[in-house]
Amino acid sequence: MFNVERSFTFAVLVFMFIAILYGIRRSKSGKDVTIRAIPGFVAIEEAVGRATEMGRPVHYSTGSGVITAVGAPESLVSLDILAATANFCARYDCDLIVTNRNPVVHTIAESVVREAYLRHGTAENFKPENIRFVSELQFPAAAQAMGIMEREKIAANLMFGNFAAEALLLAEAAVGLEAVQIGATTNVLQVPNFVACCDYTLLGDEMFAGGAFYSRAPVRLGAVWGQDIIKLLCIGLLALGALLQTVGSDSLWQILSKYGR
């Protein structure tokens, strides 16, 4: 019946559910929850504004765009941030080019951008041909996205999602165009590349706060508060583990390897 080997993982997951739901309830009851200004998110509107002034398009990449495997949360959050970006583009009447590597994400991205233009009553400005499926393969997709960036002379390059080696290819192509760049990925190997090339880089879990940052809705802010509680739990576990290892006890390690599969 219940997989005992995963009981610790299950308990942590239940704690996470409770922390987030408690955060939402706390926020709904009127307790003030604030979220700090994340420069990368603030800069998206500035980047769209700059592109509008220059009369050049904004390029948005959803990364590898996996939504049925590891990396799905990043892709879904990327679509969330795409919705906010499309909102700005619809408001300022700026062209938005979206390149997708995953066909499922491509279809969702098209509806997300269309929805933003519809909401602003500027459906006639929505260009479905600007939402492009490039390729499922890593380097052909990068080559095509780089070509699009070069030919369309983009003024801003936004990269949110799961990126691997293609991250540097895309970022360097945009550097050559002197485009404003904002990048975010959870792949620690690619973070240095974004730091070297982008004007703004979101680190760690900052990308996942995108929805709460833009909406400022108490429900979403409360959920981020709950996430911070989970972080505190992890810090506590790390400190406990370090302390136990220092005094020569591997009891926490034993528990995790037995029940935390």
Added chain:
Amino acid sequence: MRYEIPVAITFVIGILMILGGFVDIPVVSNLVSEVQNWGIIISSFALGVGAINLVLVHGRNIKTGKNTIYSLALIVGIAVMFFAGVAFGTQSSTFTFLYDSLMAPMGAAMFAMLAFYVASAAYRAFVARNLDATVLLVTSIICILYQTGLGELIHPSFGKLFFWLNNVPNLAGQRGLMVCSAIGAISVSIRILVGIERGYLGEVE
């Protein structure tokens, strides 16, 4: 109803998939594998949509004379690979030849370009404009000197310094990022499951 139905489907499927990871009940396992099969089928249909998008976008380019040569090359490439796959099969020598002679070398060429891009990105990043950048510059010089073999000629304990930099401050930073990213990913998954994050449905508050 526009958002409620997709959120309800997400919740039910999500909870089922989580259950599948923690319980060994045949009914649940069968349902999980059934849902995964649906995912594969939907992805296959979506791939068709993607291919249609490619043909439409590049067909329009050819029609309007915008970047005709690139669009034409892409459509001819799609057509050739499609017919080679359908007519001879994806395991055939024709298809394999096309893949190995065109796709693989071109992909390798793109990958190889990274070497030059890393150099130009590093050139821009390694400028000692403040304390943080100076630390980055110094550590990078140590790592480069060790990797090229010059470090140990300068001093025998260069290797120890390199491995300490890699295994202590670098690894600690990477682990911090990984832990935070993992918490963020799980947290956002829970938020999507309970219907708080709905941006992927086009909703912006």
